[in-house]
Amino acid sequence: MRVLLFIVSSAEKAAQMLTQMDPKEFRILLGIELGMSEHEFVPVEVISKYSGFDSNEVKFWIGELDKKGLLWRQIENYVGYILNYTGYDVLALNALVKNGILEALGKSIGVGKEADVHEGLNQQNQKVAIKFHRLGRTSFRNTRRKREFVGDRKHISWLYQSRLAAEREFIALKKMALIGDFVPNPLFYNRHSIVMEYIEGQLFSEIIDIEEPDKFLKVIINCIKNAYNQGIIHGDLSEFNIMVNLDEKIKIIDWPQYLTLTHPNAKESLERDVNNILVYFKRKYDVGMNLQDAINLISSK
Ligand SMILES: Nc1ncnc2c1ncn2[C@@H]1O[C@H](COP(=O)(O)OP(=O)(O)O)[C@@H](O)[C@H]1O
Ligand SMILES: [Mg+2]
Structure with missing residues (x-):
């Protein structure tokens, strides 16, 4: 006998469960969610208080x-x-459906260390991308050290961290989408999830050959400049967070760790972002630009 194993992602399982939920189960889930802001584990009395059930x-x-x-x-x-x-x-998907944002959840298109990304369909049957932030999945300590934006709270649940990451990413995308289409257009967010434009295309890291690499390098530097003009530095930029769509347009993704220009590490992060790109282009396409020239270009008016 053959055993077929396939892995169902958390979101896929949630989408399945959504169809089987009793309304009272939602109230319990919401009660636990509320309780998690003040309790590491939520006792029955607290769930009882928030849900109104004995x-x-x-x-x-x-x-x-x-x-x-x-x-x-x-x-x-x-x-x-x-x-x-x-x-x-389940709570996030329910809210996305209730708000008329999402009609169906599709296959997984990216599993990273700190997020799962899925395809989805909106009510107009158009493809969208849904990103579920999953902080604290690897190590709570690590993410805490890495994410200075969590601040100084004593008890920080993965749930709170993931929600904050989604909110941050959504805000950054909104700001940048105002001035150009070099990021996926953000449509909605709820809890730890963001719904955004689906980019039909490829990751830059997967592209084998391009005809005019120097042209692409200039476009990417210009995207970094556009973000900078909105007061935003990516902070984790590499060929793995750049996509090229079918029209060969560059889209920069994955912004939750962004820094503002006033952040103490802003300069250093910008240099690291730009350097990552320059090193990649040099190694893969043997085209280059001087780091300081690129930084000057980005930070000039
Ligand atoms: N808007 C989008 N459209 C299409 N694919 C996307 C989109 N956003 C993310 N992806 C895919 O999901 C992967 C992970 O997304 P990303 O935002 O980089 O999160 P992380 O790297 O933290 O897992 C990407 O490498 C890309 O393949
Ligand atoms: Mg990424």
């Missing part, structure tokens, strides 16, 4: 949600619950 009913519905695989239970010291990623995905 503790027996809460326990019953928690059992149902547990069967669906939407939460985690901890039993050390006290019994408490948190949403897992699929539980949080």
